[in-house]
Amino acid sequence: MTLIKSISGIRGTIGGRVNEGLTPLDAVKFASAYGTWLIARNRSIKSKVVIGRDARISGKMISDLVSSSLIGLGIDVINLGLSTTPTVEIAVPLENAQGGIILTASHNPKQWNALKLLNEKGEFISGDDGAEVLAIAEAESFNYAEVDNLGTITNDNSYLKKHIDAILNLPLVDKVAIEAANFSVVVDAVNSTGGIFVPAMLEALGVKQIEKLYCDPTGHFPHNPEPLPEHLTDLSNKIKELGSDIGITVDPDVDRLALVCEDGTMFGEEYTLVAVADYVLSKTPGATVSNLSSTRALRDITEAIGQIYFASAVGEVNVVSKMKAENAVIGGEGNGGIIYPELHYGRDSLVGIALFLSLLAEKKMTVSELRDSYPAYTISKNKIQLTPEIDVDALLKMMADKYASQEVDRTDGVKIYIEKEWVHLRKSNTEPIIRIYSESKSAEAANTLAERIISEIKGII
Numbered sequence: 352m353t354l355i356k357s358i359s360g361i362r363g364t365i366g367g368r369v370n371e372g373l374t375p376l377d378a379v380k381f382a383s384a385y386g387t388w389l390i391a392r393n394r395s396i397k398s399k400v401v402i403g404r405d406a407r408i409s410g411k412m413i414s415d416l417v418s419s420s421l422i423g424l425g426i427d428v429i430n431l432g433l434s435t436t437p438t439v440e441i442a443v444p445l446e447n448a449q450g451g452i453i454l455t456a457s458h459n460p461k462q463w464n465a466l467k468l469l470n471e472k473g474e475f476i477s478g479d480d481g482a483e484v485l486a487i488a489e490a491e492s493f494n495y496a497e498v499d500n501l502g503t504i505t506n507d508n509s510y511l512k513k514h515i516d517a518i519l520n521l522p523l524v525d526k527v528a529i530e531a532a533n534f535s536v537v538v539d540a541v542n543s544t545g546g547i548f549v550p551a552m553l554e555a556l557g558v559k560q561i562e563k564l565y566c567d568p569t570g571h572f573p574h575n576p577e578p579l580p581e582h583l584t585d586l587s588n589k590i591k592e593l594g595s596d597i598g599i600t601v602d603p604d605v606d607r608l609a610l611v612c613e614d615g616t617m618f619g620e621e622y623t624l625v626a627v628a629d630y631v632l633s634k635t636p637g638a639t640v641s642n643l644s645s646t647r648a649l650r651d652i653t654e655a656i657g658q659i660y661f662a663s664a665v666g667e668v669n670v671v672s673k674m675k676a677e678n679a680v681i682g683g684e685g686n687g688g689i690i691y692p693e694l695h696y697g698r699d700s701l702v703g704i705a706l707f708l709s710l711l712a713e714k715k716m717t718v719s720e721l722r723d724s725y726p727a728y729t730i731s732k733n734k735i736q737l738t739p740e741i742d743v744d745a746l747l748k749m750m751a752d753k754y755a756s757q758e759v760d761r762t763d764g765v766k767i768y769i770e771k772e773w774v775h776l777r778k779s780n781t782e783p784i785i786r787i788y789s790e791s792k793s794a795e796a797a798n799t800l801a802e803r804i805i806s807e808i809k810g811i812i
Contacts, residue, residue, distance in 0.1 A: 356381075356488075358481025359668070362456050362465030365409045373464055378413050382420035383495075384488035385452065385468055388480070390424060393449045397502075399427045401442045401469075403434030403510075404454035405603040406543040406568035409464045413454050417466065418504055425496030428504040433544050433568055435605035436467070437699035438514045443473035445513070455604035458577035461570060474696050475668045511548060514701060515555045521693055523634050524705045528712035530557025535595040537562040537611075539586040541576045542569050543603035545700070552701045553599075556708060564589055578602055578609035578687060580617045587615035597711070597718050601700045607687040608700035610707065612719040620687040621646040625725055627689050627703055628681045630710035632656060637680035640673045642666070643766045644775050644788045645685030648726045664763035665777065671696045685730070731797035733787040734779075735805050741812065743778040743785060749811050750776060750804075772796070774804050 352367030354377060361381045363373030370377065389398050400421055404410040410433075418428045429446050431439060436453045443451040449471050456463035468476045468484065476484070487493075496502070518524055536558055540546035546566030553561050564586060565573045575582045578600045590598045590611055598611030610618035618626075625648045628639050632653065639653045642665045650660035663673035667684065674682040674692060683690045688698035691706065714721055737743065751765045758768035764777035764786075774789040785808065789801040 356485055358478045358485065359475060359666075360465055360467045360481075362459070362463060364462045365464060366462075373409075373413075375412070375416050378416040378466070379420045380491065381466055381484075381488050382417040382452070383424065383493045384484050385450070385466070386421045386424040386426050387487050387493050388484045389426065389450050396449075397425070397427060398450070399429065399446065399448040401429045401431065401439055401446055401448045401451040402454065403431035403439040403442070403451075405435070405605075406433055406546075406570040407454075407456065407464050407603065408461060408570040410454055410570065413464050413466075417452060417454065422502040422504060423495045424493070424502065425500045426502040428502060430504055430506050431510050432506060432508060433547060434510065435514075435544050435548050435701070437606055437695070437697050437701060438510050438548070440469060440473040440697040440699075441514055441517065441695050442507075442510050443469055443471065453604065457604055458602045458607065460575065461572050472696070474671060477668060511551060514548075515552055517694060518552070518702050518705050519555060521691075521702070521705070523631060523693075523709060524556075525709040525712060526556055529705075529708045532708075532712040532715075533560070534558055534597060534708065534711070535560035535562075535593065537564055537586060537589050537593065537595045537598045538566060539564045539583065539598065539600040540566045540568075541572050541574070541600070541603055542567050543572070543576070543605075544568055545601040545603070545605045548605055548701060549599060549601060549704065552704055556705060558708075560595075562589065562593060562595065572603070576603050578607055578620065583609070583611060583617070586611055587617075591615045599704060605700045606698035608689060608703040608707075609687045610718065612722060613717050614719055616719060618718055618722050621685040621728075621730065622648065622722060622725060623687045623703060623707070624681075624683040624685065624689055625649050625652060626710060626721060627683075627691075627706045628652065629725070630706055630713070631681040631691070632658065635680050638677045640670055640677060640679045640682035642670055642684050643760060643763050644730075644777075646728050646730060647771065647773060647790055648728055651726045662760060662762065662766070667698060669763075727792060728790050729792070729794045729797050730788060730790045731794065731801045733789070733801045733805065734784045735787060735808055737783040737785065737812075739783045741783065743783070746785070746808065746811060747776055747778065750808065753807070769800075772800055774800055776804070
């Protein structure tokens with residue numbers, strides 16, 4: 352059994368002993384800590400929290416435990432039921448709530464679940480705020496409400512439509528062009544809430560030919576739910592079988608979007624953001640942001656039109672912070688996470704789908720032709736095991752000094768740009784390893800770069 356407590360929330364496998372897995376007592380304890388933190392921030396008003404969950408088998412149980420804990424603290428709960436991470440993020444400010452909790456373990460297998468925590472803006476809480484919640488949980492300093500001051504719960508199933516309507520009202524979403532293009536789409540929603548939300552989004556955009564694959568929200572994932580090529584063979588085969596124009600897949604909480612071309616090949620998770628940014632930049636030029644481990648292609652297309660690209664530390668909260676600081680028009684992460692601030696500051700597959708199909712309708716290309724129109728890069732992901740006594744920070748500084756003549760970014764570990772290639776070195780926070788991401792024009796070149804850097808690190812050791 353596994354239980355991981357971090358500043359972004361708590362996640363773990365269902366079952367086991369207290370403090371070793373995500374047990375009912377752990378869910379109550381952490382929800383109570385978050386609620387206590389929220390009350391302390393909002394002493395002058397009665398706090399309200401929006402919650403929603405993906406379709407995991409454990410979701411209803413965890414939702415009931417979390418809701419009851421918050422009500423016990425005197426907090427009112429707006430329960431969206433089966434929902435998505437971006438839908439909860441949108442609902443928090445619309446409900447004038449003080450916070451939100453998303454019950455999802457994202458791309459982790461079905462035995463996992465998690466509590467992801469939002470602030471009053473519907474954005475993930477900061478590292479400092481997360482540390483406060485962890486401290487409250489550790490101290491168990493909860494003060495539950497007396498009977499006359501208990502919170503209430505309201506079930507609200509209106510946010511599917513509200514979320515979709517908000518997307519349709521965006522100026523860059525071209526429903527007329529999408530409808531005229533008459534796309535045929537296959538959707539793999541891994542039997543989670545994307546099976547409800549993605550087809551509804553497509554129908555609202557005027558797409559009439561929708562083939563649903565694993566769209567029954569039972570929580571029984573038919574394959575590993577992370578939208579990687581090796582997990583999408585059924586989607587690829589179905590596209591080729593039907594002669595469809597595009598395949599769309601999302602992770603269980605619908606904040607990561609991956610696309611499959613009409614020939615069954617992968618569009619590439621890294622290129623979801625690149626394509627959507629291409630469309631947004633063509634209409635509203637401005638700055639772009641992605642994290643340091645994302646493809647260089649976003650920088651290339653941004654600089655090609657005279658705009659500025661910025662890199663952030665890894666993690667959605669860091670991307671959002673950088674986007675706000677630089678007033679970016681589009682940003683996100685290379686895992687298929689689209690953040691479009693005209694809607695909200697959170698990764699959102701539904702707005703990603705609407706913007707991508709608007710681009711595809713405008714370009715009048717096949718999906719594979721569109722993919723081939725962008726700079727071609729491949730990322731290689733590796734790691735090197737270290738002994739605990741090695742000073743990783745000192746090691747990374749040595750690597751930065753070694754490549755001082757190149758462009759070096761030390762925002763998050765060390766990222767070294769070597770012409771059109773890069774390598775990003777980050778230490779793990781939980782084990783003595785260095786993660787080594789490298790990118791080049793081909794898989795062979797990216798692997799060669801990684802091997803060279805690994806050899807140099809071993810040489811220093």
